[in-house]
Amino acid sequence: MTATDAPAPVLTATGVTMRFGGLTAVHDVDLTVHHNEIVGLIGPNGAGKTTFFNCLTGLYTPTEGTVTYKSSALPPKPHLVTKAGIARTFQNIRLFANMTVLENVQVGRHTRTKEGLFSALLRGPAFRRAEKASEERAMELLAFTGLAPKRDHLARNLPYGEQRKLEIARALASDPGLLLLDEPTAGMNPQETRATEALVHAIRAQGTAVLVIEHDMRFIFTLCDRVAVLVQGEKLTEGTADTVQADERVIAAYLGTPFEGAPGEEEAAEVAAAEARTEETQEGDQR
Missing domain, CATH: 3.40.50.300 (P-loop containing nucleotide triphosphate hydrolases)
Incomplete structure (x- = not known):
C-alpha cells in the first residue's frame, strides 16, 4: 500500500487549545492515532491530559483547533462523538x-x-x-x-x-473504531494491571485503536506503540517508549523542574476549578 492509499488516521487533533476564561489548560496540541495503534498520553499532574481527552470526546468544545475522526469533523456533543465511532472510559468510574x-x-x-x-x-x-x-x-x-x-x-x-x-x-x-481510556489501571494491584494490559492488546487485535492516559509508566511504556507527553498544557515530545524515556526534558518535568513561563500552584488550581465548574454546568444541562 502506497502512502496515498493509506487510510486516514483514526484520530487527528490539530492545534487543540482549551481556555477557561483567561486560563489556558491546553495549548496548541497536535496528535494523531492510526488504525490498530495504541498511543499513550502521559504527563505530570495538572498537565492537561484529561482536559485534552474531554476536547476529543465532545465534553468540551475546544477554544481553538480541530478534531476529526477518519477525516470527518466531530460534533461537539458526547453522544454524537460516540455515535461517530469514539468511546471512552473515565478516571472516576x-x-x-x-x-x-x-x-x-x-x-x-x-x-x-x-x-x-x-x-x-x-x-x-x-x-x-x-x-x-x-x-x-x-x-x-x-x-x-x-x-x-x-x-x-x-x-x-x-x-x-x-x-x-x-x-x-x-x-x-x-x-468504536477508537477507544479512549482514562487511567484504566488506577487503584489496581499488579495482577489486575497485567490483566488490563492483555485486555487492551486484545482490543487492538480486534481492530480498535486505543488512546490511553496513565500514570503507571511501566504500564504505558510496555503497552504503547507511541507515547506523547503533555507538560503545562503543551505537547513536550512524542515518540517510542525508548525515545521518550531518554528525553531529559521529560525527566525534568516529572521531577518538578519548572519551565520558563510555568504556571504556579495558584494558577493550576484556578484551571482545575474552572474545569470543575464547566463540568457541573454541563451535567446540569443534561438533566
Whole structure:
C-alpha cells in the first residue's frame, strides 16, 4: 500500500487549545492515532491530559483547533462523538451502580440501535429482535472481558478491578473504531494491571485503536506503540517508549523542574476549578 492509499488516521487533533476564561489548560496540541495503534498520553499532574481527552470526546468544545475522526469533523456533543465511532472510559468510574452487569453493557448499545420510543412502547417484533441482538452482543463483550459469570450481579457489588473491566465492556458496546481510556489501571494491584494490559492488546487485535492516559509508566511504556507527553498544557515530545524515556526534558518535568513561563500552584488550581465548574454546568444541562 502506497502512502496515498493509506487510510486516514483514526484520530487527528490539530492545534487543540482549551481556555477557561483567561486560563489556558491546553495549548496548541497536535496528535494523531492510526488504525490498530495504541498511543499513550502521559504527563505530570495538572498537565492537561484529561482536559485534552474531554476536547476529543465532545465534553468540551475546544477554544481553538480541530478534531476529526477518519477525516470527518466531530460534533461537539458526547453522544454524537460516540455515535461517530469514539468511546471512552473515565478516571472516576461511572457505572450504573444499581443495574446489573449485563444491563450496564446494554446501555452502551444505545447508539447502535435504531428502535425508537414508539417501537419500545409497543414492544413489537422489531423491538424484540433488536433487544435480543443487543443482549447477544453484550454477552459477547462480557465473555471477552471475563465478566460473563457476573452478568446478573449488580455493578456496585463487583470488585474494583472488575468494575474497570465493566466500564471498558460498556464502552466497547458502541462498536468504536477508537477507544479512549482514562487511567484504566488506577487503584489496581499488579495482577489486575497485567490483566488490563492483555485486555487492551486484545482490543487492538480486534481492530480498535486505543488512546490511553496513565500514570503507571511501566504500564504505558510496555503497552504503547507511541507515547506523547503533555507538560503545562503543551505537547513536550512524542515518540517510542525508548525515545521518550531518554528525553531529559521529560525527566525534568516529572521531577518538578519548572519551565520558563510555568504556571504556579495558584494558577493550576484556578484551571482545575474552572474545569470543575464547566463540568457541573454541563451535567446540569443534561438533566
